[in-house]
Amino acid sequence: MCPSNFKILAYEPTPLGILCLRRRELLGEPGTVVTEVTLNHEFLMSSYHTASERALASVALDMFRGQDVQVLIGGLGLGYTASEVLASGRVSQVDVVELLPQVVEWLDQGLIPLADSLQSDPRLLVSQDDVYERLLRPPTKLFDLILIDVDHSPDDRLSEADNPFYTEAGLRQARQHLATDGVLGVWSYAESSPFADALRQVFREVRIEPVIFDNTHINETVTDWLFFARG
Numbered sequence: 605m606c607p608s609n610f611k612i613l614a615y616e617p618t619p620l621g622i623l624c625l626r627r628r629e630l631l632g633e634p635g636t637v638v639t640e641v642t643l644n645h646e647f648l649m650s651s652y653h654t655a656s657e658r659a660l661a662s663v664a665l666d667m668f669r670g671q672d673v674q675v676l677i678g679g680l681g682l683g684y685t686a687s688e689v690l691a692s693g694r695v696s697q698v699d700v701v702e703l704l705p706q707v708v709e710w711l712d713q714g715l716i717p718l719a720d721s722l723q724s725d726p727r728l729l730v731s732q733d734d735v736y737e738r739l740l741r742p743p744t745k746l747f748d749l750i751l752i753d754v755d756h757s758p759d760d761r762l763s764e765a766d767n768p769f770y771t772e773a774g775l776r777q778a779r780q781h782l783a784t785d786g787v788l789g790v791w792s793y794a795e796s797s798p799f800a801d802a803l804r805q806v807f808r809e810v811r812i813e814p815v816i817f818d819n820t821h822i823n824e825t826v827t828d829w830l831f832f833a834r835g
């Protein structure tokens with residue numbers, strides 16, 4: 605039986621394993637309620653630490669100076685990257701591609717923390733698809749920003765089907781979906797020299813940004829890594 609400060613919002617099988625959405629009050633911070641996602645009983649993401657998800661959007665927006673910005677986001681998650689993008693008045697449309705229909709349903713059902721604000725923004729379009737497969741196909745639309753937050757890292761992937769994206773050949777295909785001076789951003793929990801090298805073979809400008817924060821859940825300082833590439 606779950607304690608009163610802990611609630612399972614969704615618990616369902618997926619092709620990647622058991623997916624769980626839960627909400628709980630932090631014992632060490634009474635009154636602070638967080639929403640968390642686990643996959644195969646392993647922690648995946650939380651509404652408590654969102655700095656790197658937001659930075660994936662904000663840094664990419666800073667790198668692209670144009671107006672009427674068209675954005676493709678791979679991975680909905682809890683919606684913090686999409687929310688940060690939509691906070692910019694320069695952005696005219698955000699297409700979010702989410703592999704798991706269950707996660708799309710969480711948004712539709714209002715189960716994730718930012719559901720109301722996301723659903724009320726007419727610039728947002730969420731669809732169920734494989735963003736990696738989409739980027740390997742010929743483009744039907746060009747984007748100014750492509751932001752990917754799907755795998756744990758370029759070297760720790762949720763599925764072997766994701767492997768081609770992280771290669772030089774896969775990145776060349778993905779680059780075809782970018783407009784002139786467009787920016788690709790990829791979230792990771794770990795640094796990856798092989799992926800950085802592949803990016804440098806394909807793009808003229810590569811930036812690697814560490815995002816450091818204190819993870820009070822485990823009493824450790826944690827670094828997430830953001831990979832950006834332009835043109």
